[in-house]
Amino acid sequence: MAMLELKHICQSYKKGKPVLRDISFTIPAGQFVSVIGPSGAGKTTLLRLFNHMVCPDSGEVWIDEVRFDTLKSRKRRTIQQRVGMIFQDFCLVDTCTCLQNVLNGCLARIPLWRALSGFFPRVEREKALAALEAVGMEEYRQTLAHALSGGQKQRVAIARTLMQDATILLADEPVASLDPLTARQVLELMCRLQKEQGLTVVMNSHNVEQARTWSDRIIGLKDGRIFFDGAPADWTEDRLQALYGRQTS
Numbered sequence: 001m002a003m004l005e006l007k008h009i010c011q012s013y014k015k016g017k018p019v020l021r022d023i024s025f026t027i028p029a030g031q032f033v034s035v036i037g038p039s040g041a042g043k044t045t046l047l048r049l050f051n052h053m054v055c056p057d058s059g060e061v062w063i064d065e066v067r068f069d070t071l072k073s074r075k076r077r078t079i080q081q082r083v084g085m086i087f088q089d090f091c092l093v094d095t096c097t098c099l100q101n102v103l104n105g106c107l108a109r110i111p112l113w114r115a116l117s118g119f120f121p122r123v124e125r126e127k128a129l130a131a132l133e134a135v136g137m138e139e140y141r142q143t144l145a146h147a148l149s150g151g152q153k154q155r156v157a158i159a160r161t162l163m164q165d166a167t168i169l170l171a172d173e174p175v176a177s178l179d180p181l182t183a184r185q186v187l188e189l190m191c192r193l194q195k196e197q198g199l200t201v202v203m204n205s206h207n208v209e210q211a212r213t214w215s216d217r218i219i220g221l222k223d224g225r226i227f228f229d230g231a232p233a234d235w236t237e238d239r240l241q242a243l244y245g246r247q248t249s
């Protein structure tokens, strides 16, 4: 079953300067896809199509067999709930505890007064604790986010997407600011959740080795076009040189 699909997507921020040019692909449910390519190739723009932070000039965005880019606000928000996003800089509220940060993942489904008062239903608190446990951070539930290491922050950010009930995880360079061991641990966690919970993962990365190691499929973007779409085993040194050119020498 197709979980994510782009059909002939074209996108530009400025007239006459296309960032994505006729992009089409289908990602089945439960696949781990890495999107690689030089700076400015359009990787982040591509990811943003799937949470409506970017609306295409032309073409179609489909999520779980529903046309997403043309949906009106209420129906769109229902689908957006299923799309979790994590970032290189984690995007946690530093002055809140881990538990509060994870609880923020359910804001869209609770009444405003509860969100403002911080009085979350018991069932949601239990769910948040379970999410923290799933990422190995339960013992830090009362720790303020600013007191965490980068790897711990990313775990909490992943727990927040679990709290959101996300079935799709968009990860924009999620381990770029982490040391190699911590990066590995976070990627292992993403991979475990992909396998155990059937999560569909799309990860932007500048690290080709990580993409080859952890993903089922690599999509290489160059100048807004698909340069490569295939299995990590089919990725070659020649392709690396052709994609990044002098950057790799």
Ligand SMILES: Nc1ncnc2c1ncn2[C@@H]1O[C@H](COP(=O)(O)OP(=O)(O)OP(=O)(O)O)[C@@H](O)[C@H]1O
Pocket: 013, 014, 019, 037, 038, 039, 040, 041, 042, 043, 044, 045, 046
């Ligand atoms: N909000 C925006 N307004 C105008 N131009 C933008 C905007 N966002 C991105 N761009 C431009 O679109 C192009 C693609 O940007 P994008 O961030 O998608 O590339 P990327 O492959 O993710 O790059 P990087 O690896 O450096 O993060 C770049 O030329 C960038 O300057």
